[in-house]
Amino acid sequence: xxxxxxxxxxxxxxxxxxxxxxxxxxxxxxxxxxxxxxxxxxxxxxxxxxxxxxxxxxxxxxxxxxxxxxxxxxxxxxxxxxxxxxxxxxxxxxxxxxxxxxxxxxxxxxxxxxxxxxxxxxxxxxxxxxxxxxxxxxxxxxxxxxxxxxxxxxxxxxxxxxxxxxxxxxxxxxxxxxxxxxxxxxxxxxxxxxxxxxxxxxxxxxxxxxxxxxxxxxxxxxxxxxxxxxxxxxxxxxxxxxxxxxxxxxxxxxxxxxxxxxxxxxxxxxxxxxxxxxxxxxxxxxxxxxxxxxxxxxxxxxxxxxxxxxxxxxxxxxxxxxxxxxxxxxxxxxxxxxxxxxx
Amino acid sequence: xxxxxxxxxxxxxxxxxxxxxxxxxxxxxxxxxxxxxxxxxxxxxxxxxxxxxxxxxxxxxxxxxxxxxxxxxxxxxxxxxxxxxxxxxxxxxxxxxxxxxxxxxxxxxxxxxxxxxxxxxxxxxxxxxxxxxxxxxxxxxxxxxxxxxxxxxxxxxxxxxxxxxxxxxxxxxxxxxxxxxxxxxxxxxxxxxxxxxxxxxxxxxxxxxxxxxxxxxxxxxxxxxxxxxxxxxxxxxxxxxxxxxxxxxxxxxxxxxxxxxxxxxxxxxxxxxxxxxxxxxxxxxxxxxxxxxxxxxxxxxxxxxxxxxxxxxxxxxxxxxxxxxxxxxxxxxxxxxxxxxxx
Numbered sequence: 001x002x003x004x005x006x007x008x009x010x011x012x013x014x015x016x017x018x019x020x021x022x023x024x025x026x027x028x029x030x031x032x033x034x035x036x037x038x039x040x041x042x043x044x045x046x047x048x049x050x051x052x053x054x055x056x057x058x059x060x061x062x063x064x065x066x067x068x069x070x071x072x073x074x075x076x077x078x079x080x081x082x083x084x085x086x087x088x089x090x091x092x093x094x095x096x097x098x099x100x101x102x103x104x105x106x107x108x109x110x111x112x113x114x115x116x117x118x119x120x121x122x123x124x125x126x127x128x129x130x131x132x133x134x135x136x137x138x139x140x141x142x143x144x145x146x147x148x149x150x151x152x153x154x155x156x157x158x159x160x161x162x163x164x165x166x167x168x169x170x171x172x173x174x175x176x177x178x179x180x181x182x183x184x185x186x187x188x189x190x191x192x193x194x195x196x197x198x199x200x201x202x203x204x205x206x207x208x209x210x211x212x213x214x215x216x217x218x219x220x221x222x223x224x225x226x227x228x229x230x231x232x233x234x235x236x237x238x239x240x241x242x243x244x245x246x247x248x249x250x251x252x253x254x255x256x257x258x259x260x261x262x263x264x265x266x267x268x269x270x271x272x273x274x275x276x277x278x279x280x281x282x283x284x285x286x287x288x289x290x291x292x293x294x295x296x297x298x299x300x301x302x303x304x305x306x307x308x309x310x311x312x313x314x315x316x317x318x319x320x321x322x323x324x325x326x327x328x329x330x331x332x333x334x335x336x337x338x339x340x341x342x343x
Numbered sequence: 344x345x346x347x348x349x350x351x352x353x354x355x356x357x358x359x360x361x362x363x364x365x366x367x368x369x370x371x372x373x374x375x376x377x378x379x380x381x382x383x384x385x386x387x388x389x390x391x392x393x394x395x396x397x398x399x400x401x402x403x404x405x406x407x408x409x410x411x412x413x414x415x416x417x418x419x420x421x422x423x424x425x426x427x428x429x430x431x432x433x434x435x436x437x438x439x440x441x442x443x444x445x446x447x448x449x450x451x452x453x454x455x456x457x458x459x460x461x462x463x464x465x466x467x468x469x470x471x472x473x474x475x476x477x478x479x480x481x482x483x484x485x486x487x488x489x490x491x492x493x494x495x496x497x498x499x500x501x502x503x504x505x506x507x508x509x510x511x512x513x514x515x516x517x518x519x520x521x522x523x524x525x526x527x528x529x530x531x532x533x534x535x536x537x538x539x540x541x542x543x544x545x546x547x548x549x550x551x552x553x554x555x556x557x558x559x560x561x562x563x564x565x566x567x568x569x570x571x572x573x574x575x576x577x578x579x580x581x582x583x584x585x586x587x588x589x590x591x592x593x594x595x596x597x598x599x600x601x602x603x604x605x606x607x608x609x610x611x612x613x614x615x616x617x618x619x620x621x622x623x624x625x626x627x628x629x630x631x632x633x634x635x636x637x638x639x640x641x642x643x644x645x646x647x648x649x650x651x652x653x654x655x656x657x658x659x660x661x662x663x664x665x666x667x668x669x670x671x672x673x674x675x676x677x678x679x680x681x682x683x684x685x686x
Contacts, residue, residue, distance in 0.1 A: 066553065143595050144623075187555070200599040210409065211599035212530070212556070221595050223588040223614055229624075230617040232595040239596075245566040252486050252564050252575040253582075254597065256543040256554035271566055274573040280487075281572075 034180045037173040037336040043291075044333065046326045047177065050289040054260070055184050061287035063260060065185040070261035071215075071251060071272060072178070074192035074199060076311040077265045077293050078207060079170040080159075082302040084119070084310060086166045087194050090153055091137035092119065098137070131238070135219055138195060139236035143221070146234055150201040164338075167206050173334045174293075177263075178207055186261070191215045191250055193243035193268050197234070215254040217242045247272035263291040270316040277323055290325035292316060297331040300338075377523040380516040380679040386634075387676065389669045390520065393632040397603070398527050404630035406603060408528040413604035414558075414594060414615060415521070417535035417542060419654040420608045420636050421550060422513040423502075425645040427462070427653060429509045430537050433496055434480035435462065441480070474581070478562055481538060482579035486564070489577055493544040507681075510549050516677045517636075520606075521550055529604070534593055535559045536586035536611050540577070558597040560585045590615035606634040613659040620666055633668035635659060640674040643681075 038044040053061035054068060075081040095105070095114045105111035110125035110133050122130065141149065159166060181188050190209055192199055196216030203209045220235035242250040248271050251259065262269070262276035273290040294313065295304050305313040320327050330337065381387040396404035397411060418424035438448070438457045448454035453468035453476050465473065484492065502509060524531050533552055535542055539559030546552045563578035585593040591614050594602065605612070605619035616633040637656065638647050648656040663670050673680065 066547065143599075144601075187553075189555075196596070197599070204409065210530075212532075212597065214599065218596060221592045223591040223618070225617075228621075230591065230614065230621050232591050232618070248566040248573065248575050249564045253539070253561060254555065256486075256540070256557065258487075271573065274568075275566070275575070278571070278573050 034183065035173070035176050037176055037334055039333055039335050041333055043326050043328045046289065047180075047291070050261070050287055051180065051184050053287050060285070063286055067257065067260065067286070068181075068184070068186040069255060069257055069259040070181050070186045070188045071191040071255075071259045071263070071276065072174070072188065073264040073266070073269045073272070074190050074194055074216075076295065077171075077263055077269070078174050078190070079166070080301060081311050082304070083160070085194065086159075086169075087198050088134075089157065089160075090150065090198065091134050092122075093153060093157065094137040094149070095133060132236075135236050135238060138197070138219055139234045142226075142231040142233055143197065144231075146197055147201050150198055154202060164340075167202060168340060169338060170206055171293075171334075172336045172339045174263075175207070175339070178209070181261070182208065187213065189213045189215060189251075189255060189259075191242065191247050191262075191272060193217055193241070193246075195219075196242070215242055215250045217246075243268045245271050248275035251275065260286055261289045261291075263293065264316070265293040265295065266311040266313050267315050268311075270319065273316065273323070273325060274319075277325065290320075290323060292320055292325050292327045294327050294329055296329050297334075297337065299331075301330060303331075377526065378516070378519050380519055380677055382676055382678050384676055386669050386671045389632065390523075390634070393604070393630055394523065394527050396630050403628070406629055410600065410603065410629070411524075411527070411529040412598060412600055412602040413524050413529045413531045414534040414598075414602045414606070414619065415517070415531065416607040416609070416612045416615070417533050417537055417559075419638065420514075420606055420612075421517050421533070422509070423644060424654050425647070426503070428537065429502075429512075430541050431477075432500065432503075433493065433541065434477050435465075436496060436500065437480040437492070438476065475579075478579050478581060481540070481562055482577045485569075485574040485576055486540065487574075489540055490544050493541055497545060507683075510545060511683060512681060513549055514636075514677075515679045515682045517606075518550070518682070521552070524604070525551065530556065532556045532558060532594075532598060532602075534585065534590050534605075534615060536584070536589075538562075539585070558585055558593045560589075586611045588614050591618035594618065603629055604632045604634075606636065607659070608636040608638065609654040609656050610658050611654075613662065616659065616666070616668060617662075620668065633663075633666060635663055635668050635670045637670050637672055639672050640677075640680065642674075644673060646674075 035044055035048070053059045054063045056062055072078055075085050092114050095111060099105050099115055105115060110122045110130050113119070113121040138146070154165070154167060157166060158164065159169060162169065178188050188209055190199060190203060190207070190213065192215070194216050196214055196218045199214045199216050200211035203211060203214050218239045220237045220239045221232050222235050224231055224233050240246065240250065247269065251272065259276045262272050264273060277288040277290040292313070295302055295311070297303060304311065305317060317327070378387055378391070396402045397406045399405055415421055418428050435457050438454060442448050442458055448458060453465045453473050456462070456464040481489070497508070497510060500509060501507065502512060505512065521531050531552055533542060533546060533550070533556065535558070537559050539557055539561045542557045542559050543554035546554060546557050561582045563580045563582045564575050565578050567574055567576055583589065583593065590612065594615065602619045605615050607616060620631040620633040635656070637660070638645055638654070640646060647654065648660060660670070
């Protein structure tokens with residue numbers, strides 16, 4: 001199935017998402033409960049038990065604040081990712097915006113299909129061609145210009161089926177979980193296969209995670225004096241793929257320490273969960289928690305796992321019981337999905 | 344002069360330093376002055392004026408805390424770097440430690456010279472050979488193993504002429520400056536040409552800067568399952584050189600925002616200072632400060648600038664007046680150099 005190849009390319013370089021103005025967070029449904037949108041049950045209990053142990057100086061599982069590192073995947077973990085990583089929709093719109101400067105795109109795949117709105121057909125171009133197009137959609141501008149382009153796009157772009165702004169499609173229970181970890185002196189990072197510069201535009205406003213705590217895939221960058229102004233230009237080559245085996249590497253290079261908590265939702269997060277939770281030997285007694293968000297809610301969001309092109313969850317789901325990872329059933333474990341009232 | 348080549352190689356990949364147990368900070372000499380080791384004068388005044396403006400909500404120069412990003416070079420800026428970047432001394436010791444597994448090194452330059460203690464002669468091997476040796480000194484171990492190797496070395500290694508532990512050769516006035524910025528809600532980062540993993544071992548204890556706020560040069564890394572344990576192995580290829588034009592790129596990739604304050608001491612910091620301080624146009628009214636530490640104190644530290652192989656300061660010194668960068672005269676502006684009493 002050729003589309004599978006494209007999806008894995010997309011997965012590799014832009015499995016990300018989108019926002020602009022701060023998402024208004026819903027008030028917790030129970031006043032005193034910081035995890036008010038989580039229904040009582042084993043998933044919620046495991047998270048609360050883990051955090052309670054980590055912060056209790058009397059507990060064997062106490063972890064000093066400096067070591068309370070938590071990492072979250074973004075697409076499908078902090079916000080939705082269907083029918084397509086939101087950053088891919090950004091890239092397609094960007095290609096359309098750039099098209100007047102590139103008349104050759106009208107007759108060259110995969111650009112031609114994008115310009116004609118035939119995104120199904122895009123997938124039939126070769127992997128390398130699609131990759132190059134995605135890079136072209138992100139390169140050739142300064143860091144500041146790219147910020148503004150993403151910001152402008154987030155203002156106006158709407159999800160094709162829900163009609164919501166993309167920043168409204170973040171998961172209310174995960175916003176609460178980030179806040180809960182912050183209030184317990186965790187340092188929370190995003191570790192996403194998506195583009196680092198794309199995510200940083202909205203991570204602070206939407207997730208309360210500052211840009212320097214975002215790890216992601218990246219293209220190259222070059223310093224340049226442009227008419228006397230020093231700028232960093234984004235260049236058209238792939239620099240780092242922060243997915244699968246790349247996630248522990250990205251964590252190593254950016255954070256420099258092993259997390260004690262990691263949350264993901266797909267096989268792209270498998271190695272991050274392994275790296276975070278598998279003990280190193282008898283001396284490794286630090287408590288560790290892995291969380292997998294399982295998309296089971298076709299009514300309020302989407303239901304998919306092993307056969308999905310986007311956000312495929314297969315090997316990690318098989319490995320979860322053995323590793324003790326918490327599998328969150330979106331339908332049963334969450335009383336609310338998005339900050340705004342669910343349909 | 345062949346040694347120049349070697350020094351620039353060293354500069355390129357390991358212009359760093361060393362520590363282990365926390366450096367005991369001297370008490371400020373004036374109780375109420377957070378910059379007690381800075382003598383009154385234009386340098387100190389410029390720093391205080393800048394910070395006072397940034398934090399004053401009534402000031403035109405007010406900057407919200409989230410944008411108060413400060414970056415510091417390490418070698419020659421936060422600690423000494425003579426007669427050789429301290430990380431080079433680590434690398435040479437590491438080569439000696441690894442030598443029994445590499446009998447071929449006894450007859451191969453530049454390893455042979457290192458093993459014979461003839462560091463002058465090391466420089467006469469080609470640049471590529473020296474680079475490969477330096478990489479070999481840092482690769483082939485997991486992140487955690489490398490941490491421990493550096494930690495152990497810092498415990499026992501002493502500076503060849505002062506006899507001090509390397510962590511005792513940090514600059515007391517710069518520790519005070521970091522504290523001063525922290526207490527004014529700046530986020531302080533190290534942006535060093537030295538190795539990121541090397542610096543992270545002691546950045547928290549010595550500078551109060553957590554590992555994730557260290558940007559530096561890096562070699563590759565690879566995720567691997569080793570006997571069921573997931574590890575990240577440091578691999579023998581150069582991944583990123585965080586020096587000169589690389590510093591703004593490192594800042595872009597790691598921090599994702601332009602700093603408003605940068606301090607350095609050599610031409611390796613020129614582009615970081617430009618990137619931080621040069622206004623983007625009439626709309627760019629944020630206050631910005633660049634600081635250059637000028638090594639002028641042959642009695643208490645070292646005196647060097649334009650002709651030095653290590654930490655050469657030439658073009659940046661020429662550009663300082665035009666840019667309004669504060670040039671700190673170590674001899675005149677600092678009442679104390681190291682945390683322990685000066686000789």
